[in-house]
Amino acid sequence: MSPFDTLQTLITAGDLTVPGKPGEPAGNLKLRQEALDSFRRQGFNLNGREDWKYGNIKPLVQGRFNPLAKGHEEQGDLARLLPFTENHRLVFVNGVFDASLSALGDLPEGVRLTPLAAGGETDLGRLARVEHNPVTALNTAFWQDGLLLETAEDARLDRPVELFFLVDEGGNRTMVSPRNLVVAGARSRLTIIERYLAPFTESANTAALVAPVTEITCGEDAQVQHVKVFREGRGTLHYGSTHVRQQAGSRYASHEIALGGHSLRRELHVDLDGAGATCDLKALYLADGDQHMDLRTRVNHNVPGCQTDELYKGILDGRARAVFDGLIKVARDAQQTEAFQTNRNLVLSDDAVCYSIPRLEIYADDVKCSHGSTTGQMDEEQLFFLRARGFDDRTARTMLTMAFAREIIATVTDENLAAFLADETEERLLAMARQDFHTRNGES
Amino acid sequence: MLKITHLKAAIEGKEILKGIDLEIKPGEIHAIMGPNGSGKSTLSQVLAGNENYEVTGGSVEFLGEDLLEKDATERALDGIFLAFQYPVEIPGISNEEFLRQAVNAQRRHRGESELDAFDFAGLAKDKIDLLQLKNDLLERSLNVGFSGGEKKRNEIFQMAMLEPKLAVLDETDSGLDIDALRVVAEGVNSLRDSGRSFLVITHYQRLLEYIVPDHVHVLSAGRIVKSGGKELALELEEKGYTWLGGAAGDLATIGKEAS
Numbered sequence: 001m002s003p004f005d006t007l008q009t010l011i012t013a014g015d016l017t018v019p020g021k022p023g024e025p026a027g028n029l030k031l032r033q034e035a036l037d038s039f040r041r042q043g044f045n046l047n048g049r050e051d052w053k054y055g056n057i058k059p060l061v062q063g064r065f066n067p068l069a070k071g072h073e074e075q076g077d078l079a080r081l082l083p084f085t086e087n088h089r090l091v092f093v094n095g096v097f098d099a100s101l102s103a104l105g106d107l108p109e110g111v112r113l114t115p116l117a118a119g120g121e122t123d124l125g126r127l128a129r130v131e132h133n134p135v136t137a138l139n140t141a142f143w144q145d146g147l148l149l150e151t152a153e154d155a156r157l158d159r160p161v162e163l164f165f166l167v168d169e170g171g172n173r174t175m176v177s178p179r180n181l182v183v184a185g186a187r188s189r190l191t192i193i194e195r196y197l198a199p200f201t202e203s204a205n206t207a208a209l210v211a212p213v214t215e216i217t218c219g220e221d222a223q224v225q226h227v228k229v230f231r232e233g234r235g236t237l238h239y240g241s242t243h244v245r246q247q248a249g250s251r252y253a254s255h256e257i258a259l260g261g262h263s264l265r266r267e268l269h270v271d272l273d274g275a276g277a278t279c280d281l282k283a284l285y286l287a288d289g290d291q292h293m294d295l296r297t298r299v300n301h302n303v304p305g306c307q308t309d310e311l312y313k314g315i316l317d318g319r320a321r322a323v324f325d326g327l328i329k330v331a332r333d334a335q336q337t338e339a340f341q342t343n344r345n346l347v348l349s350d351d352a353v354c355y356s357i358p359r360l361e362i363y364a365d366d367v368k369c370s371h372g373s374t375t376g377q378m379d380e381e382q383l384f385f386l387r388a389r390g391f392d393d394r395t396a397r398t399m400l401t402m403a404f405a406r407e408i409i410a411t412v413t414d415e416n417l418a419a420f421l422a423d424e425t426e427e428r429l430l431a432m433a434r435q436d437f438h439t440r441n442g443e444s
Numbered sequence: 445m446l447k448i449t450h451l452k453a454a455i456e457g458k459e460i461l462k463g464i465d466l467e468i469k470p471g472e473i474h475a476i477m478g479p480n481g482s483g484k485s486t487l488s489q490v491l492a493g494n495e496n497y498e499v500t501g502g503s504v505e506f507l508g509e510d511l512l513e514k515d516a517t518e519r520a521l522d523g524i525f526l527a528f529q530y531p532v533e534i535p536g537i538s539n540e541e542f543l544r545q546a547v548n549a550q551r552r553h554r555g556e557s558e559l560d561a562f563d564f565a566g567l568a569k570d571k572i573d574l575l576q577l578k579n580d581l582l583e584r585s586l587n588v589g590f591s592g593g594e595k596k597r598n599e600i601f602q603m604a605m606l607e608p609k610l611a612v613l614d615e616t617d618s619g620l621d622i623d624a625l626r627v628v629a630e631g632v633n634s635l636r637d638s639g640r641s642f643l644v645i646t647h648y649q650r651l652l653e654y655i656v657p658d659h660v661h662v663l664s665a666g667r668i669v670k671s672g673g674k675e676l677a678l679e680l681e682e683k684g685y686t687w688l689g690g691a692a693g694d695l696a697t698i699g700k701e702a703s
Contacts, residue, residue, distance in 0.1 A: 388526050
């Protein structure tokens with residue numbers, strides 16, 4: 001067995017054992033073993049599966065990654081990647097918690113915030129099922145560390161919990177498996193920010209597979225804001241998922257901002273299990289070059305009187321591929337459901353392709369639901385208006401593209417993060433415009 | 445300032461302008477009137493550089509240079525301003541961001557220093573008041589949620605900020621009630637000076653009571669069929685386009701229906 005075999009060969013053929021840590025609770029070890037067994041049964045047997053249609057399967061099947069990532073030895077200048085904020089910060093490098101880069105800060109009464117690996121026995125794996133998703137199975141078997149956040153009833157976190165998942169040179173050819181567990185008590189309020197960075201993978205011959213799984217339970221009337229920013233380098237594969245269960249009256253607001261990576265797939269599963277729960281799901285994905293971005297959402301309205309408001313927006317350039325596949329399922333009992341789902345894509349080049357699959361499955365008869373999808377080019381009237389006010393074509397296009405993106409960014413409530421995202425997005429769009437300019441002028 | 449000679453233009457292969465001749469001198473206000481479909485808006489779009497329209501003949505000189513050689517951006521930077529008949533809405537771009545950048549693009553082009561946010565706000569304040577726009581105008585997205593009248597006043601506000609050499613007002617009066625019309629006219633009149641010219645395109649005579657033109661031209665079926673002084677507009681109001689006979693008469697509707 002070579003560490004440079006594909007994951008599938010490595011795990012199914014090898015005698016690999018799960019990486020139990022000294023003192024790890026028996027429950028966790030059992031979960032790891034079951035997940036490993038599950039993966040051995042499943043493999044990456046994804047071709048022909050509806051939920052992987054248009055997905056990028058090849059990099060998973062053919063990629064050679066060591067699932068036993070070791071963390072990092074040198075701190076290097078990773079600190080420069082971290083913004084100066086007052087947030088509760090946990091930093092993980094190549095999957096492993098780095099105490100020196102982290103700053104947990106003072107915590108209010110009733111809040112437990114710790115790296116998951118130090119968290120003892122937990123309810124891990126209740127929401128993220130391993131049977132049907134081999135990546136989730138791999139994560140559950142091999143997770144290194146991540147966040148454990150538990151809030152008591154009425155606890156309130158005023159500052160966001162900000163997680164940084166960094167991959168440095170030491171993560172080359174590894175599978176990094178962050179695992180996060182959040183249990184928000186009744187009426188508690190919290191904000192989690194997950195940020196993924198892998199600057200070293202900007203060059204093509206370095207690579208890492210980042211495969212995070214996050215589970216969140218929102219207690220009655222709890223309010224959870226959850227922002228995820230994917231800004232890995234072009235050598236990174238990112239295949240991750242979020243699993244949410246909401247109890248009565250709770251509110252879950254999600255932002256997924258995808259700016260980087262070679263191939264990215266995100267799944268978001270939400271179960272609305274208590275009356276009056278609401279979820280607000282937003283995403284912005286920017287893909288150019290050969291990037292492949294695949295965003296999936298599954299919302300189950302299992303009980304009456306819940307609301308979903310979903311808006312996913314994408315900007316595609318170059319030869320990029322993007323997939324939006326959203327399903328809102330309204331159960332027979334889930335009367336008085338309000339569910340709105342919209343996907344909009346702005347396609348800037350002739351070669352970019354977008355697959356948009358908005359779906360509603362409604363079994364109840366007293367509901368208010370709608371879904372819609374638009375995919376199109378820049379609005380010519382708006383473009384001419386800006387040019388007639390003295391903006392050159394490139395600037396006008398960038399302004400309009402930025403405006404399209406801003407609808408999502410403007411709804412991020414953390415001011416620092418919103419400003420950061422606006423800058424990042426603008427930078428990416430300007431780079432896209434330059435690339436486009438060179439291509440048009442035959443320089444590329 | 446502007447010299448149009450035998451200008452012909454087509455859209456999707458259909459010729460709309462069939463040989464326009466028009467000369468506007470610095471400081472002059474010219475009005476172009478005409479029935480629907482006569483080519484009024486085509487003329488304004490062609491002057492602003494909309495590439496959906498194909499110039500099939502003739503020439504246009506602006507400040508001694510060949511205007512038709514330049515694209516929409518260059519024309520704007522050279523000092524041509526088009527107040528759109530249907531101003532576009534752009535969610536996600538604020539009036540402030542848009543207009544400050546536009547003003548600074550003009551200033552850079554003229555070799556002047558750029559305005560910072562404070563200079564800009566100071567300059568904008570008076571003009572917002574003049575056009576009776578709301579104080580939160582600058583923070584709001586461009587024309588999003590604006591009433592028809594607000595959109596038109598916003599066009600004139602932009603004109604006031606950009607200080608063009610030639611302003612083309614394309615049916616700026618359409619959809620305006622009498623109060624809004626006065627406000628718009630006041631905005632335009634405040635910008636009149638010996639170095640700035642206006643081309644006011646309108647269906648109705650009413651606007652010309654407030655913005656008094658030096659010359660009035662009647663456009664019909666792609667040609668200027670009659671030119672005269674400001675009294676021509678009144679005459680048209682009285683007698684209708686049928687009075688001109690021929691092609692103009694066939695299409696005649698004059699603005700009695702204006703509210």
